Amino acid sequence: MxxxxxxxxxxxxxxxxxxxxxxxxxxxxxxxxxxxxxxxxxxxxxxxxxxxxxxxxxxxxxxxxxxxxxxxxxxxxxxxxxxxxxxxxxxxxxxxxxxxxxxxxxxxxxxxxxxxxxxxxxxxxxxxxxxxxxxxxxxxxxxxxxxxxxxxxxxxxxxxxxxxxxxxxxxxxxxxxxxxxxxxxxxxxxxxxxEEPAPLRRRLAPLREPAVLRMVAVTFLAASGGLMFYTYLGAYTAEVASGSWGLLSFLLFLVGAAGLAGALLAGRATDAWGPDRGLRLVLGGHTLTLAVATVLVFSGAGGPVVLAVVVGCWAVFAWGLNPPVQAGVLAAAGPEAGMTALALNISGLYLGTGVAGALGGAVIGAAGVRYVPAVATALLLCSFALASLPVRARGGLTGPATAAVPSAAPK
Structure with a gap:
């Protein structure tokens, strides 16, 4: 080139x-x-x-x-x-x-x-x-x-x-x-x-494609765990560093800024290593940072600075999910059902968002806010394990990402 x-x-x-x-x-x-x-x-x-x-x-x-x-x-x-x-x-x-x-x-x-x-x-x-x-x-x-x-x-x-x-x-x-x-x-x-004209049965093919459903499940589990931690970040912050005035507002801004960087970095990682490896990197980092957040709240060793570092690192991985998972969904669905598969994955993301709030509330009611990152870590471990299964995408996309949807017409 x-x-x-x-x-x-x-x-x-x-x-x-x-x-x-x-x-x-x-x-x-x-x-x-x-x-x-x-x-x-x-x-x-x-x-x-x-x-x-x-x-x-x-x-x-x-x-x-x-x-x-x-x-x-x-x-x-x-x-x-x-x-x-x-x-x-x-x-x-x-x-x-x-x-x-x-x-x-x-x-x-x-x-x-x-x-x-x-x-x-x-x-x-x-x-x-x-x-x-x-x-x-x-x-x-x-x-x-x-x-x-x-x-x-x-x-x-x-x-x-x-x-x-x-x-x-x-x-x-x-x-x-x-x-x-x-x-x-x-x-x-x-x-x-x-997409080319096709019977409804073919258009609904992503609903029957194991590789697509696996990616949707990965998204659902990751969203449930990651957004549970985000939903109750205020209560978690009060538990780890109570009395720090203005800390939560700073952390919420930090999540947004670090999440923006994470989305862009994850896109580059997906191009360099392919969606499979990129997704495992994101999910592995997400799981690890939630585990550190769990240790932090149980050890009582945290403070505002340590908490900010942990939350910032977590946000990079949490908001880095979409690029590799969307590329993986496209590869799994093939060019004839790309948009349908993407929409199905978006449903998994939003259903996970709903579960995050409800399950996190139940955890706090039963055991306290300290257990929220622990349960979130367990969900991310399940997501990582599912993403690591040797299920080959229909398009065989295991290397650097390439488009698995109809190409744009040249201008």
Whole structure:
């Protein structure tokens, strides 16, 4: 490969950053309402727990809608799916901003979740197909970073906006970002064709493919363990370093920053070593850092500095999951079912998120917060063991990552 070609291939295209913005918008929509629940409850005359169901319904609809809509939209060009999905996403958030009552807001959240589900799967498929040979993991890492960035940019900004101007302003913000992303996708995204016409049975093939199901299970277990620790990070911090004023806020920012770096580094690792080895590296590091967090809380030897180091290292691995696992899913599914398989894996991620909160709460109720990282470590060990099984992907992708989805048409 010539030096000029290497330099050209190392430059990331503008459309990839548009997909970054796309995932930033959809992920912010998922998390942002948690910061304005009291205002929503007061304005719509419902209880805070009832307002909290707006978060739960979004996650459940997202998880169930992703694979279903992926099958429905499989034959459509990815640019069309992403741009149209974003347009409807904008409409749903405008409707949320104008909602006259609780059930109107709930309906808008359902539509927004369905749109976010199909847009996310299409965005990942576009990034994988548009990547040059040997750069798929890097491209997937940039798109994943959009989801991670929502934790420490979109969500805090939106929460501040809601506090300053009312909760409806948060949905206006998301609608504005979504509109910019939709225009960017329509103008710049590569022309990735849809899947070839095929019977429904073939489109549902990922549901029967052991290698795909294995990857979905890996994602589910890793999300359940990792997000359990994140969900109860506040209680864990109080246990390890109580009385440290402002420490939790710093740790939450650190998680976002380190997670962003982890997503990008994991993408490069996937390209260099292949999705199998990259995934084992991420899961192994995730398991080890959770084990250290367990030792830290039981030994009583921790302090703010040690805790910050452990949490920062954990975040790098925890948010590094998506690039290698998405590349592995694409390899396992083959080119004819890439988007459906990606959507199925996204469902595993969101179901794991739901289990994380419920199981972590049960652990705290039964044994105390000190056992949360211990249970999380056990789940990550199961995920690592499952990822290490010698199951060969359909595409035989064990080396450096290559696209296993329809290629983007040359421009």
């Amino acid at each position: 010539s030096t000029a070609h290497s330099s050209a291939s190392s430059r990331l295209p503008g459309w990839l950053f548009v997909l970054f913005l796309t995932l930033l918008a959809t992920a912010t929509d998922e998390f942002i309402i948690a910061g304005v629940l009291p205002q929503v409850a007061d304005d719509l005359s419902v209880s805070v727990p009832a307002a909290g169901q707006l978060v739960t319904v979004f996650a459940v609809v997202y998880a169930l809608g992703a694979p279903t809509l992926a099958v429905v939209c499989a034959r459509l060009p990815r640019r069309t799916v992403t741009a149209a999905g974003l347009a409807l996403f904008v409409v749903a958030n405008v409707a949320a901003a104008l909602a006259p009552g609780y059930w109107w807001l709930m309906a808008a959240r359902v539509v927004a979740a369905l749109c976010a589900a199909v847009v996310t799967a299409a965005a990942f498929a576009t990034a994988a197909a548009g990547a040059p040979r040997g750069a798929q993991g890097r491209y997937l890492g940039v798109v994943t970073a959009g989801m991670t960035a929502a934790l420490f940019t979109g969500v805090p900004v939106g929460s501040w906006l809601g506090g300053a101007f009312g909760w409806r302003a948060t949905f206006w913000l998301i609608a504005a970002v979504g509109a910019v992303a939709a225009l960017g996708v329509a103008a710049t995204a590569p022309a990735v064709p849809g």
